[in-house]
Amino acid sequence: MRLPLKMWLYCRAGRWLPFLRIRPPEIDRSAVFVLRPGRNSLLKWEKRPSGDVLLTVPQNERAGFVTRTLARWMNVPPERYVELDEVGGFVWELCDGNHTIDAIVQKTSRQFKMNRREAEVSVTMFLQMLHERNFIGFYRKVKKA
Amino acid sequence: MRASHSERSAPMEAEARTVVGWQGVRCVLPADWNVSGFSMDRDNGYLRVDAPGTGSLVVQVRWWNVARSRPRTLYDLAAAVVRRWSRRPEPPVIAPDLRANLDNLLKETARKSRRSHTDFRADIKPERSEGERTAINFTWVGNGRGQGKIWYCATCHRVLIAQVVGAPQEAGAIGAVASQLMGSLRCHGESGYDLWALYDLQIQIPEDFRLDTQKLLSGYLHLEFARGGERIFLDRWGLANLTLKRFTCDEWLRNHAAVNLSRYTRTLRDDLNGHEIAYYEGVLAPAGKLRAFYEARGSLRRFPDAYAGGIWNCDVSNRIYAIQAFLRACDLDVWKGSVQRCVCH
Numbered sequence: 001m002r003l004p005l006k007m008w009l010y011c012r013a014g015r016w017l018p019f020l021r022i023r024p025p026e027i028d029r030s031a032v033f034v035l036r037p038g039r040n041s042l043l044k045w046e047k048r049p050s051g052d053v054l055l056t057v058p059q060n061e062r063a064g065f066v067t068r069t070l071a072r073w074m075n076v077p078p079e080r081y082v083e084l085d086e087v088g089g090f091v092w093e094l095c096d097g098n099h100t101i102d103a104i105v106q107k108t109s110r111q112f113k114m115n116r117r118e119a120e121v122s123v124t125m126f127l128q129m130l131h132e133r134n135f136i137g138f139y140r141k142v143k144k145a
Numbered sequence: 146m147r148a149s150h151s152e153r154s155a156p157m158e159a160e161a162r163t164v165v166g167w168q169g170v171r172c173v174l175p176a177d178w179n180v181s182g183f184s185m186d187r188d189n190g191y192l193r194v195d196a197p198g199t200g201s202l203v204v205q206v207r208w209w210n211v212a213r214s215r216p217r218t219l220y221d222l223a224a225a226v227v228r229r230w231s232r233r234p235e236p237p238v239i240a241p242d243l244r245a246n247l248d249n250l251l252k253e254t255a256r257k258s259r260r261s262h263t264d265f266r267a268d269i270k271p272e273r274s275e276g277e278r279t280a281i282n283f284t285w286v287g288n289g290r291g292q293g294k295i296w297y298c299a300t301c302h303r304v305l306i307a308q309v310v311g312a313p314q315e316a317g318a319i320g321a322v323a324s325q326l327m328g329s330l331r332c333h334g335e336s337g338y339d340l341w342a343l344y345d346l347q348i349q350i351p352e353d354f355r356l357d358t359q360k361l362l363s364g365y366l367h368l369e370f371a372r373g374g375e376r377i378f379l380d381r382w383g384l385a386n387l388t389l390k391r392f393t394c395d396e397w398l399r400n401h402a403a404v405n406l407s408r409y410t411r412t413l414r415d416d417l418n419g420h421e422i423a424y425y426e427g428v429l430a431p432a433g434k435l436r437a438f439y440e441a442r443g444s445l446r447r448f449p450d451a452y453a454g455g456i457w458n459c460d461v462s463n464r465i466y467a468i469q470a471f472l473r474a475c476d477l478d479v480w481k482g483s484v485q486r487c488v489c490h
Contacts, residue, residue: 086387113463114364114383115344116197117179121363 035138037104037127038097043135045092053089055082055135082135087112091126095136101127162325164347166340167192168356170206170305173329175322178204180343185356188213202311202318204326212238212302238302243272243281247295250306251285258287282327286313292323294330301333338486341368345462346381349486351479373447375476376440377483378403380467385458388465395423398456403469404433409452417484420457427452429471437471449473453480461490 006025014022039045044056057080063071071078084092090111094104101124109119130136163178165171168187177197184190188210196202212235228235251267258265265287272281280296293308307330309323334340338349341356346366354370354377361367364383369376380401382388388397399406402425409427429437429452437449454469466489470480 087384112384112386113461115179116177117344118363118383125363 032124033102033105034100035140036097036100037095037130037136038139039092039095040135040137047089047093051086051089053084053092055084055092056080057082057135087122088126091123092130095127095130097139164340164342165192165194166342166347168208169301169303169333169339169352170208171329171331171334171340171342172204172206172307172326174204174326185359187355202309202315202322204307204309204322206305206307206330208303208305208332210301210303211241211297240279240299241297241304243279243295243297243304244269246304246306247281247283250295251283254285254287254291258289261288263288283308289313290316290319292319294327296332298332303332305330305332338482346379347488348379348468348483350377350483371441374437374441374444374471375447375449375473375479376437376471377479378467378469379483379487380469382465383463385460385463385465389458394456394458394465397465398423398425398454398467401467402454403436403471404430404452404454406454408433409454414455417455417481418457418487418489420459420489422455422457422484424455425452426454426477428474433471440471447473451477453477455480455484457489459489464489 004025006022010022010024014020014024042058045053046056047053059071059076059078059080070076087108091104091108094107099107104127105116105120105123108114108123109116112119114122127136131138163174163176165174165178165180167180167183168190170192174194175196178194179197180192181195182191182193184192190208192204192206194204194206227233247269251269255265255267265285267283267285270282272279274280275296277299278296279299280294282294284290284292289310290313291308291310293306295304295306297304307326309319309326311319334349334352337352339352339354341348341350344361344366348368350370351372354372354375356368357371357376358369359367366379366381368379370379382397392400395411406425408430409425412424412426414422414424429450433452434450441448449471451472451474452470453472454467456465456467458465466487468480468484468487470477470483472479
């Protein structure tokens with residue numbers, strides 16, 4: 001997805017040069033809830049019988065030659081593992097690019113008998129954390145002209 | 146008295162409505178509406194409840210107690226002290242000018258509309274008496290739309306302004322929510338108990354207990370009430386099925402109890418709210434008394450000498466509830482009363 005110029009500036013410069021006072025544009029709450037989280041295709045994952053999900057994250061996949069050589073020399077494992085609990089695993093399974101955040105919140109609150117607000121807060125925080133680690137990305141469904 | 150039938154049956158009809166109760170103010174709203182803002186002060190406070198998801202409707206309730214207005218002059222302050230000291234009765238409360246208060250609110254709203262270059266219109270109905278209340282209904286249209294009511298209650302001496310606010314084009318939805326709100330809104334508790342209801346929790350606590358601390362996290366609620374040195378702690382944990390895979394209810398309470406539970410007698414009770422409650426009771430040990438003294442910030446008024454605590458798992462709502470109390474031995478029924486009035490599903 002192509003970023004608007006202001007957002008691009010924020011991502012590139014505003015974060016490191018605060019005196020430029022480039023703020024990220026305010027996003028409407030309703031616009032966020034229609035986004036569809038999708039999993040990073042580089043990640044492998046498996047669901048365990050207990051409901052937990054084990055993510056296998058490749059470490060040196062996109063690293064350059066020097067980093068890869070250093071990693072091999074220092075015996076850095078090529079993968080790392082992240083374990084998600086039952087609730088996290090449930091949300092992770094729904095991050096397939098077809099479910100909107102709103103739908104995930106609804107399903108989570110129904111599955112675990114959580115209050116809608118509680119589910120909203122937990123799910124959005126969890127998705128934000130997954131996004132920061134590049135485990136998921138967000139899609140927006142665009143109507144065809 | 147137990148919670149009224151209409152309130153107890155609320156979660157059963159979860160699709161239809163939500164009960165909200167805070168500082169004696171309570172109302173019934175459509176399903177999935179949730180508290181998003183509140184004040185800790187009982188005499189002068191506010192409450193804000195938001196529509197679920199992407200809805201823009203908001204319910205705002207603001208109240209203040211006319212009988213407990215802050216002393217404005219040194220004379221007021223001295224008079225109050227002398228009156229209390231000489232045990233003279235409080236002076237009669239003068240009914241406030243509702244119209245003037247409403248005008249102030251509307252003036253403020255009009256100013257906001259003017260800032261966004263929008264015309265402002267308000268329609269104020271004549272004042273009328275509704276039993277113990279004197280009330281004025283009003284509607285306004287500006288940069289938003291609002292429908293509400295202001296009233297003065299002669300029983301609790303509170304002036305309360307409640308309104309439903311939304312976008313100008315949402316007149317129908319505002320009207321529907323406003324009629325539900327106004328029909329159910331109350332400004333004081335019944336039979337000496339206040340209803341505290343938010344995020345699917347409903348509990349009634351004696352009205353002389355004041356909310357002291359709150360923690361409203363996703364999946365965990367903690368409310369702490371105080372009356373002098375006496376305390377009631379309410380904890381609620383979500384996702385009970387996951388927690389109970391690792392711990393039993395007893396172990397969970399032992400980990401989170403306000404005192405060392407090994408000193409207290411444990412019994413199982415199922416006569417209070419239909420759940421099996423692991424109940425602990427006993428005279429406060431010296432360490433517990435020290436803790437109570439610390440919690441009461443050194444006050445010796447109503448100093449507690451007994452502990453009562455119980456935990457239960459509600460399968461229907463998938464939550465664990467724990468209610469603990471530091472009380473005087475003669476007041477231990479307060480714990481029982483609160484547990485009986487706690488609606489967990």
